[in-house]
Amino acid sequence: MLTKRIIACLDVDDGRVVKGVQFVNLRDAGDPVECAAAHARDGADEIVLLDITATSDKRNTMLDVVHRTARHLFIPFTVGGGICELSDAAAVFEAGADKIAINSAAVNDPTLIGRIAARFGSQAVVVAIDARRVSGGSSGFEVFVAGGRTPTGRNAIQWAREAAACGAGEIMLTSMDRDGTKAGFDCELTQLVADAVSIPVIASGGAGSPQHFIDVFRNGRAGAALAASIFHFGLENIGQLKRELQAANVPVRWPC
């Protein structure tokens, strides 16, 4: 049976993990290479490295991180942040990433999705959507870009459908309302998008307890759920989360 994926996200700034991890047995808790490997050993199904470096002159630092991570990480890993052109994506793939995540650049130019997919395959293109609940009107959820700062006036469900039609392999859907709240994933948003597209939807934003994962897999129909701060809600590691999911009859890769 196809299992539900647990994806660990590491925010990387200038070559260092800046939040969302807390390891006891690591020589260097801020090293993304070691963090990614530790998550993989703990049972993560995938890793996302999100480059939040503000300045573009640090780009080579991130490529070095990707290169070093890829050498020893034998589960899929995605790199996002700052990918604006086909050439940016190519450099990240060249460094060893399996997938790239694009957000604002895809909204600005949806043909970028198809151009990357044509060269590297749809399976390698994750379109990240940051969505916020809007009051009034029937659209419900609006797409924001530029790290959530800029509203686009676009409907999140329609954009997900368009991204899929352009050749995206997966949608990484972040609820801006829930992000950082630990109040649970937005199951309504996730389900609306999951029902609108045939490609897998990765739910993101709001993870705070194992029950939240159960809810988003059952009610939100997510194929995967992403969390950056899995250690911050009293769980020892991803293995423990997976054991709890298994006890609730959610199919997971465990033991692995």
Next chain:
Amino acid sequence: MMASKIAIVDYGAGNLSSVKKAFDYLGADVVVTAQPEAVAAADKIVLPGVGHFSALGGLDNTGLRDAVLEGARRGKPFLGICLGMQWLFEGSDEAPEFAGAGIFAGRCLRFPSSVKSPHVGWNSLAVREGSRLLRNVAPDSFVYYTHSFQAPVVAATTASTEYGMRFSAVVEQANIFGVQFHPEKSWTVGLLMLKNFCEADL
């Protein structure tokens, strides 16, 4: 282990670095090449592939198809990964104009509409006893998939997976091996299979 040279065939599609890195990690003598001569000179051949079946057209107009088939005929251990496994069949509905190698009977078809497609993520194997590629692999191991088309279960199928239907996860016959999933991304289970292939001495 016999020091054999492994050629990863680069026919211009997708990203081969993950496959190479996994073999590097295992200490194999491996080269990524687009040269038919280099394929001919290798002891073992790996045909990777992601994306669209039509990408395999890159084999046809470069002389690589003949080099790969000749190597396989001479009994060199051959491993097809994902599209590279589908190529071992007669063809795929994804790109009917391109012929597969036809080593195994049947065509690759879409998943039924009852399930989401592509099939992405970790799914379990049902392993048939006696598989050489899956030696020491636990019978219900999880492996990582990403694909929209699937190959039928045939006599050479040594492991299958269920997703809306049952399809071939692993095929093997004499020196020919194929896997639909990505062993290079299937954690220690996948590395073990690649190690078995490195050690295959046929």
